[in-house]
Amino acid sequence: MIQFFxxxxxxxxxxxxxxxxxxEGHKVTGISRRHVIDHENYHHLSYDLANMDSYLKMNFNRNRQAELLVLVNNAGWLGEVKPVAQVSPDSFKRAYEINLLAPSVLSKMFVEQTQTTGQKxxxxxxxxGAGAYPVPSWSSYCASKAGIDLFTRVLQADHPDVQCCAIAPGIVDTEMQGEIRRVEGKYFPDKQRFVDYKNQGDLSRPSDVAQKIYHFIEHPEEIPDVVFSLRDVS
Ligand SMILES: NC(=O)c1ccc[n+]([C@@H]2O[C@H](COP(=O)([O-])OP(=O)(O)OC[C@H]3O[C@@H](n4cnc5c(N)ncnc54)[C@H](OP(=O)(O)O)[C@@H]3O)[C@@H](O)[C@H]2O)c1
Known part of the structure; x- marks a missing residue:
């Protein structure tokens, strides 16, 4: 059994x-403000990841029966989609808190709290992908994703006994993509590209992306690099 966070x-x-x-019969502890999953093996924590005090009390030592403990820092926020001069200071703060600070601190807590359990x-x-190239009006999103890529490389170097990776999932049909298509065009020159992806059926399904991520959890020997994109693997 795997214990997921x-x-x-x-x-x-x-x-x-x-x-x-x-x-697949595993146990999951989930974090988000909304609680939508109801399952006997699911435990929910209604934390706002822009508030560090909420998640600092988290306990990762929940299940000593699990042969593998997996932390997936997946929550993300696009931030205000505007040129830098128009973005509010609070949007920068919140985007970095959710996309970079929370994954960094949760990774630290996970590695620290589980280091004596003997579990994988x-x-x-x-x-x-926006962590590797500039998208106009996505400054805090691009910067935080670039930051999490390098953070993950350092995490792997610091803790070689923990398998670490940063995965770019490709373009996926989720609420975030809906939000991107609703942004005012005057602030977002690339908007039509994202509308076209949707209209041309180019978006991946979340379930297919989840299946690919799950495959790498079951087969870590196939992980191609610490930082990689699902678009580059079959
Ligand atoms: N969709 C894409 O095309 C795409 C492409 C590249 C990368 N990604 C990345 O994939 C990840 C998942 O995104 P998605 O597309 O699945 O987006 P999504 O459908 O909008 O889901 C975002 C999730 O993050 C949670 N979240 C946001 N702000 C939060 C906060 N302050 N505190 C706690 N949880 C918070 C949301 O929960 P609550 O609102 O309930 O709190 C929600 O469960 C993100 O890191 C995103 O950057 C997505």
Missing amino acids: ISGTSSGIGKALAEKALA RMVINISS
Whole structure:
């Protein structure tokens, strides 16, 4: 049995991954503000990841029967989609708190609290292709995803006994993509590209992405690099 800790289980990729893990008979602790999964092996923590005081009390030592403990830092927020000069200071703060600070601190807590259990451990940070190239009006999102990629490389170097990776999931049909298509075009020159992805059926299904992530959890020897994109693997 695997004990999963997954952030962002109320929608999209995180919800699909939690449902996949539960269907396979594993235990899941989920974190998000909304609580939508009801299952005997699911435990929910209604934390706002922009508030560090909430998740600092988390306990990762829940299940000593599990042969593998997996932390998936998946929750994410796009931030205000505007050119830098128009973005509010609070949006920068909140985006970095959710996308970079929370995964960093949760990774630290997970590795620290589980280091004497003797169980195999894995940290998966859900990143984005936007961490590797500039998307106009996505400054805090691009910067936080670039940050989580490098954080994950350092995490792996610091803790070689923990399998660590940052995975860019590709373009996935979730609430976040809906939000991207609803942004005012005057602030977002690339908007039509994302509308076209949807209209052309180019978006991946969250369940297919969850299946691919789950495959790498079961077969860590196939993980191609600490930072990689699902688009580059079959
Ligand atoms: N969809 C894509 O095309 C795509 C592409 C590249 C990368 N990604 C990444 O994939 C991950 C999942 O995104 P998604 O597309 O599945 O988005 P989504 O459907 O919008 O889900 C986002 C999840 O994050 C949680 N979340 C957001 N803010 C939170 C907060 N302050 N505290 C706690 N939880 C919070 C949400 O829960 P609550 O609202 O209930 O709190 C929700 O469960 C993100 O890291 C995203 O950057 C997505």
